[in-house]
Amino acid sequence: MATMAHAETRWDFDRLLIGGNWVEPTGGRTYEVPNPATDRSIGHAPEGTREDMQRAIAAARKAFDEGPWPRSSKHDRARVLNRIADALEARKEEWRALLIAEAGACWVSHDVQVEWPIRHLRNYADLVFRFPFEEMLPSTVTGSPMGAYVSNSMVHHAPVGVCGMIPTWNFPMFVIAQKIGPALATGNTMVIKPSPYGPLVNLWLAKLIEDVADLPPGVINWVTGQSPEISQELVSNAMVDKVSFTGSIVVGRQILAAAADRLRRVHLELGGKSAHILLDGDNLDMVAPALAAPSFFHSGQGCAMGTRILVPKSVADKAVEKMAAFVSNRDIVKIGDPADPSVLMGPVIREERRKAIEAYIESGVDQGARLVTGGRRPAQLSSGYFLEPTIFADVDNKLKIAQEEIFGPVVTVTAYGDLDEAARIANDSDYGLAAMITGSDQVKALELGKRLRTGTVWINQGGNMAHAPFGGFKLSGIGREGGLYGMHEYTEIQHLAWRS
Numbered sequence: 001m002a003t004m005a006h007a008e009t010r011w012d013f014d015r016l017l018i019g020g021n022w023v024e025p026t027g028g029r030t031y032e033v034p035n036p037a038t039d040r041s042i043g044h045a046p047e048g049t050r051e052d053m054q055r056a057i058a059a060a061r062k063a064f065d066e067g068p069w070p071r072s073s074k075h076d077r078a079r080v081l082n083r084i085a086d087a088l089e090a091r092k093e094e095w096r097a098l099l100i101a102e103a104g105a106c107w108v109s110h111d112v113q114v115e116w117p118i119r120h121l122r123n124y125a126d127l128v129f130r131f132p133f134e135e136m137l138p139s140t141v142t143g144s145p146m147g148a149y150v151s152n153s154m155v156h157h158a159p160v161g162v163c164g165m166i167p168t169w170n171f172p173m174f175v176i177a178q179k180i181g182p183a184l185a186t187g188n189t190m191v192i193k194p195s196p197y198g199p200l201v202n203l204w205l206a207k208l209i210e211d212v213a214d215l216p217p218g219v220i221n222w223v224t225g226q227s228p229e230i231s232q233e234l235v236s237n238a239m240v241d242k243v244s245f246t247g248s249i250v251v252g253r254q255i256l257a258a259a260a261d262r263l264r265r266v267h268l269e270l271g272g273k274s275a276h277i278l279l280d281g282d283n284l285d286m287v288a289p290a291l292a293a294p295s296f297f298h299s300g301q302g303c304a305m306g307t308r309i310l311v312p313k314s315v316a317d318k319a320v321e322k323m324a325a326f327v328s329n330r331d332i333v334k335i336g337d338p339a340d341p342s343v344l345m346g347p348v349i350r351e352e353r354r355k356a357i358e359a360y361i362e363s364g365v366d367q368g369a370r371l372v373t374g375g376r377r378p379a380q381l382s383s384g385y386f387l388e389p390t391i392f393a394d395v396d397n398k399l400k401i402a403q404e405e406i407f408g409p410v411v412t413v414t415a416y417g418d419l420d421e422a423a424r425i426a427n428d429s430d431y432g433l434a435a436m437i438t439g440s441d442q443v444k445a446l447e448l449g450k451r452l453r454t455g456t457v458w459i460n461q462g463g464n465m466a467h468a469p470f471g472g473f474k475l476s477g478i479g480r481e482g483g484l485y486g487m488h489e490y491t492e493i494q495h496l497a498w499r500s
Helices: 050-066 074-090 092-103 107-127 172-185 199-212 228-236 249-259 284-295 313-328 351-366 419-427 442-449 483-488
Strands: 016-018 021-023 030-034 041-046 134-136 140-142 149-159 162-166 189-192 220-222 242-246 265-269 275-278 308-312 370-373 390-393 410-416 434-438 456-459 491-499
Touching: 016 050, 016 199, 041 199, 050 162, 050 189, 050 220, 050 228, 074 092, 074 107, 074 172, 074 199, 092 107, 092 172, 092 199, 107 172, 107 483, 162 172, 162 228, 172 189, 172 199, 172 242, 172 483, 199 220, 228 242, 228 249, 242 249, 249 265, 275 284, 275 419, 284 313, 284 390, 284 410, 284 434, 308 313, 308 419, 313 370, 313 390, 313 410, 351 370, 351 410, 410 419, 419 442, 434 442, 442 456
Parallel strands: 162 189, 162 242, 189 220, 242 265, 275 308, 275 434, 308 410, 390 410, 434 456
Antiparallel strands: 016 021, 016 220, 030 041, 134 149, 140 149, 149 491, 370 390
């Protein structure tokens, strides 16, 4: 379990949660997890194996096929979800410290990182009572040689079964709440395989749930580890009925291929290259920070961030100037230790990610985009995986930095002539997760939003994260998370008919 040293907090986990028991991984090995702001170890996690994953899947299968959870009442499911939410609320500061240390999550991101997971779980507890688990269909009168009879029928939304969950590391608790919340609400069992970059907060959550939720053994199982074999087993094992994955297109394709033989249910949230369209030059001083935000907010490590900025040609130079001035002001965009509440920008998650982002920056320069600001490692920070907020201007939408998901603190600015061109540029992408529109004419913004091939369009910072569906068009994925839409993803539709 987790241990805490006096000089510096450590989170050391030696065991996996399988079938309601904390068990040593096969081989008994662990691996170290670094703080991305310091490059120092903050704890270790169990190095699970394919055999461990097989045991976890078998436990989830038994819990679904033989246990009481799939047939539990709405009240039982709501009670479990609220107990988890209550425990998270009570231990919020401990959880916050772990997110800061493991994910490099600055305080400015904590509404999403800390508050929203609790809200989501409470929301799913409420939705349990609103979800249409059973729906009566209109009765029909049918004639036959034996005489007429009334045929009655209903639709039953049954749990999918055993769900393989593979959440990502950037907003770990937000993402996992959007998976376990609807899965528990609809009566499923599950095995969770966290990213190797974020095992500690997952195991911390596993211990919390085990302590407070009073779930039957095997309903939730956690297996951590660095080997791809663990995830391969989870997505290909015949006892798994559904896979929910948040991550890259490359891995998403592999999961889809592995699921094909049994035609298992798959949910994929695979990232984006979202456009943020500025409609006019009104209030540029107010708008510029929002346009530039993906260059510093959580170091650009967000799938739905508006990293392609589209601005009218008439105000392009002024918009770029104000964006660059904002992110270059170190009194405002302070870079450093995310444990400091005054710091607005922390590190990227690992050194290999920083090098990959730097390769994108180099390609932008080589392909003729204008590097306005950033692109370097902060000279004053000798340890950790930091990069400066980076803005490119005069970016042709065909360039690599405008087409590929960088997942780092880099935004591109492209000028457009009219709204037809803005829509064309925004839609000229293999991704279709989200888009943003900022402008004083709301009617024009709504009309433009309907033309964009994305799963979500946020207009003037508006949003509904509690009840709205979230997911993408095109290569951004398959399926939706959030609210009742997310709950439907964890059910199978069964038709029951009888004669009266």
